[in-house]
Amino acid sequence: MKLGINFTLPNGQLLKSKHYIKDSGMEINFAALVRAKLMFSLKTINFRAAGPITPPECVRFDVEIIFDNEDHDGQMSLVLEAEPYKLVCNGDKNYITDNKIDQILRSILNILVILICSASLMLCSRAIYRAQLLKELTVQFFRRAYNKELSWDGRLEFLNIWYIMIIVNDLLIIMGSAIKEQIERNQFTNDQWNVCSLFLGLGNLLVWFGVLRYLGFFKTYNVVILTLKKAAPKIFRFSFCALLLYAGFMFCGWLILGPYHMKFRSLATTSECLFSLINGDDMFATFSIMSKKSPMLWWFSRVYLYSFISLYIYVVLSLFISVIMDAYDTIKQYYSEGFPKSDLQTFIGEPCIEEVSSGLYRTQSSSSLNAMMNSLFCCNFYRSAYSKIGGGGSNLNIL
Template sequence: METMEGNSPECHISVCATDEERCAITHQPSCHSSKNFVSEEKMRRKLQFFFMNPIQKWQAKKRFPYKFTVQLIKIILVTMQLCLFAYNRYNHVNYTWDNRISFSHLFLKGWDATREVNAYPPGAGPLAIYKVEDFYTTIDYAYAGYANLSKAVGSYSYANEDNTMTDMVLCLSQYKKGIIFGFNESYVFDSEIVETCMNISHNTVDHAFDSKRYLHNIPINFSALVKATLEFSLKTVNFKTAGRISPPNCYRFDISINFDNEDHDGQMLLSLDAQPVRLMCKGDVEYVTDDEIDSLLQSILNYFVIIICILSFVLCSRAVWRAHQLKQITNQFFISNFGRPLSQADRNKFLNLWYIMIIINDVLIIIGSSIKEQIERKDFTSDQWNVCSLFLGLGNMLVWFGVLRYLTFFRNYNIVILTLEKAAPQVARFLLCALLIYAGFTFSGWLILGPYHLKFRSLSTTSECLFSLINGDDMFATFSVMSSKSTMLWWFSKIYLYSFISLYIYIILSLFISVIMDAYDTIKLYYIEGFPRSDLQIFIGDTNLEDFSSGIFRSASNESLGLMKDLCCCTCSKLHKSYSTLSRGSLVTEDSRQGSIAV
């Protein structure tokens, strides 16, 4: 054995040329000076501690798992909040839907109970009017129901404070010019739409209202009529939601009866819409104390959720930032000591996507909780309910997804996550190819079969139909519903459906499963033979169970990397690298050309 010392340049050539990769990454003591070896060891310990899970960190440093505790509290609070909000939202949506059905019976001529159930395919055709006389009688029917509101089973009142009948508003949207001379195939047309609105006042007419006579001065050209709306408002109180700590709710319903003639096909579609607006109950109410209790409890829960989410956001953002700083220092360390930077894969290991997901769900829940608090304090519409449910629902979903992170600490559960990670690139490429084939079938099916098949009437329903066929849903109905008006298209539909079903069920789905199974088999093999290790993992090495309780990590519990100082020192000098040690104020200065090397 020959020993080289001092500044001889042959020292580094003779050593690292033999096995540069292994010498540089595994850090044999013979390759570096003793001071540098100490610095590397501290860097290794820091990285080992960084990549530990909360259980290992508790064993190593007795560090309390703050983030885990915050996430545990958060999942309990946000789930409680979601359950309460979901219950209230269901009552709200169900109440408004039932009232819309009631209004349809009271104000919509021709409405019957068979239209209350959503069935596919629908059991009845669209509610429509086909005669001019039906247009006026529909308005008369709505006015009669509005004028005789006291006969309704529901406790409805007029929108005025003194419960006097307010005016109905009739709005007509017509083309500026629209005259058709069908007998000689001629017309006069101006596409500009003119809207005219008028009040139907109860003071000028009696209850036996005749809209045709009332509107005799207003020209209605049904050839030019695009749409008409009849609008009015009602107030009511919902007792169903009342409980020991929740008071009844006061509502105003803005009702609109719509006459849709946009297609000009001789069929004027008729529909009713009721937009709910919650009002602050006032006057002689009995739930004053309980209202305060309910409001206080709901607000306390909302504020607790917001506070815990802000705390979670701060902790996870801080962890992401510290990981970024550690990545920069580790990269500089590798450049200075081993002559090359971290690979992109090693750099990505410092980015914890679980923390990113937690940050996103924190933002969603904070926004949703703020909207929920405003809903419970102020007037609101159903749109705000829907927006709030969107934020809280997505946020809660990501919170529960975050629980998977803690299951990855156990081998039996971690294999699922590792399989998904391993298969993700192959699955993405496979889905891209499958999506192109799917898009081709979707667009062609919509174009060719749309006019003759109920399930292909629109692009969205076409896509939904094909996706259902992939899962084997409602196949026979899809074959049988096709109209036989065109023999050529009838045969095309059979070939089209057989080709799509055979291709996706027997070929594409089987290949998709095989891609995932291949990744699963690879992960199982890794568990047996060992996972492939990158430069960073080789440098970190293995941590024994004895190390957790040996005090190695606790001995440096008050030490820091001195991140900003490291970055400054590393960028200021290329030949003489100065790294702060993990202890504060201690600096190890390394001369890359000095050391004692044994060959």
């Protein structure tokens, strides 16, 4: 078998890698080769003629080719990895910039997104902070007035999960927009689009989840949201039990069927195969790929696959759906008979819209700009307002 890599040098001389290695004093037994790694760098210029940015980009690719012959089965696996790095272009870099307006508009958009998300982040953080102050005052009021602790459900009334999700998506979008702006200004030495897309993608996902909050104002959509909220604790407990069974099947299949089935060669591929079987995907191929070299393991694979598919499709998934349907029936019953109240809701009662807007809960305020700024950024205003709830003679030191 002839081994070697041949290429021509700029002067026309033919370079043979096998002779080069031999002349360099390196003795390599290719028949006993286990693993080899070839590393080199390539430089190129990207003119980006069809892109939104006309300046050329100088890029260096650090290429790594891995030859893996650990199995010694006559087949050598190849892995090629190329990592790009941006360089500073030297030489004649004169170019025509006909899209200055587009660049300015993109920068304005990025800055505007960052400012809006920053304002949303501060307002939601302020709302959560004020709610926790009010919770501490309420806990102390229940201790002093009723000589009991506020229940866990009552404490959760002061924690708005929607605000926490908004804070997280604001942080993600701010970081993604900042990275995007720096990339467009060529302030990064290597490509950070993967990190940028990760932040922006997750932030966008949470933004669309937040739209569900506004659908909750409609009764029809609110039933779905309340059903998911009601079923969430049971779903988590049920999923934990199902995950233990799943882990047992996964390790069993990997240990026993790994040498004979390509879909069970590793834990990752085993988990992917079992998850696809739960959804009824590629069942026949999973059965037929199994090697018949060992009749005992061939029959075991049949029993193993039939047991897993039957258990998860006919039992686990059915119970999972029944848990959600039970929560849905409970929410429907609450709509007809009334929702259960926590001790905090019982204390507040059910004021109608007219009672809330009648001025009973209205505090003194000022229309001046100074008062508005104090209400937004100063905590002294909240201390004076909340002290009315806690009582003037109490020794509450919340702030």
